[in-house]
Amino acid sequence: MLGYKMAHRSAVAAALLAIGFGFAGTASAQSAAATQEAPTVYQPTVGQRGKDVVWVPSPQALVDRMLEMAKATPADFLMDLGSGDGRTVITAAKRGINALGIEYNPDMVELSRRAAEKEGVSDKAKFEKADLFETDFSKAQVITMFLLPDINRRLRPKILDLKPGVRVVSNTFDMGDWTPDETADAGGDCTSYCRALLWIVPAKVEGRWKIADGEVSFEQKYQMLAGSVRAGSAVNSLTQGKINGENIVFTAGGVEYTVRINGGAMEGVAKGPGGQKPFKATRG
Ligand SMILES: C[S@@+](CC[C@H](N)C(=O)[O-])C[C@H]1O[C@@H](n2cnc3c(N)ncnc32)[C@H](O)[C@@H]1O
Structure with missing residues (x-):
């Protein structure tokens, strides 16, 4: 959590740096135009600002673990809320799962689409530029997310209204007093954000x-x-x-x-x- 806050701070630092680089950027844009250089490809920065959460990618080992915990199969439809560079969606697609990433940053959406194309899974890995709070995720059988505890809590009522049996996996952050059904670590050489939490939407029987x-x-x-x-x-x-x-x-x-x-x-x-x-x- 502290690291995440620091990441948020470094996003602010990155933004300030970007302002500084803005001048240099203008100069280099002029020289690029002069020499007809090819446009540079968008490069995201870890800790860069997002609408409600900064971008920090999940370690690949944890992405794999999250999909295993959710027992995600090609019979499922997966949605990643705040999909970043698209790694969870692309990993799912490589396992034959139809998956959709919801991401507010249009540059990240384009980057993800290009990555899916490069990996040969653009038929199964789709990305939408949208706000996760305004997204209907009722068709998903598996939901993955790497957000923040307060955002998870805000999503909780909507998640609890999903069909019983829907699996929700979060990188690191909990859902308040809704205790997870399972937790697991990525293991290996994972050093930060290495824990996944799984919830299975319960039927309402009260x-x-x-x-x-x-x-x-x-x-x-x-x-x-x-x-x-x-x-x-x-x-x-x-x-x-x-x-x-x-x-x-x-x-x-x-x-x-x-x-x-x-x-x-x-x-x-x-x-x-x-x-x-x-x-x-x-x-x-
Ligand atoms: C911590 S990153 C996680 C990225 C990816 N899910 C992963 O695990 O590697 C959170 C992502 O959520 C995006 N995001 C933040 N607020 C959002 C919102 N309201 N709607 C959609 N995406 C959002 C950010 O741009 C960022 O890419």
Whole structure:
């Protein structure tokens, strides 16, 4: 985080330097025009200003790790929010995944498109010049991002409204009190921004569900579940309740429930001392 702030400061320094170079740039532009030199290719600078976040590229080892954590496959559509030089999108495309980078800086968008072309993946790696806060990412099954904690928190309500099971991977920064389902390090010789955090969008199950001889009452906080199961006259508190997309596991009264949400119903099995029985609940 400190490094990131320093990167932001160095972006300001870079901007000041750029102002200084502006004069030299004008002079060299004149001499370039005079000698008919080819225009220079856009070169981004690490720490350069972005609309809401500076540009710092994710280490390639972490990009690979993020895609592995998300279990991204060619069946997925991936979106990288704030795609920088396009490395995550291009890496995904090389794995056969259709991917779209959203990037506010038009020069970075052009740079990414050229890189995708050079890597031979421009059919799968697409880039759009847009503000991530105004972007519809509801079609993505995998979302990657390297932003900042406050931006992640601002995106959180929109992410939680995505289809259950969507995987979101962030380089380094968390989502406030929504604890990640998994964290992993890039390993190898990665030295900064080497940690990835994965969240799986949980189904919304808060409330009461009817069962044959009673009801299940869920209290949901993101992917974590508390509550109780009432079967006949026995009421047991729910423990170890966790949602993974549309799959839920919880224990109550020594019985372990493994169920899957299917619209307004959940179906699965209840495994207890007396053996395994089918389990079904409907929203009540
Ligand atoms: C830290 S860089 C991450 C780049 C890339 N995702 C990666 O991991 O290498 C953040 C990027 O977000 C872009 N950005 C900042 N604010 C944005 C916004 N509101 N909409 C779209 N892109 C934005 C910046 O220009 C920068 O390229």
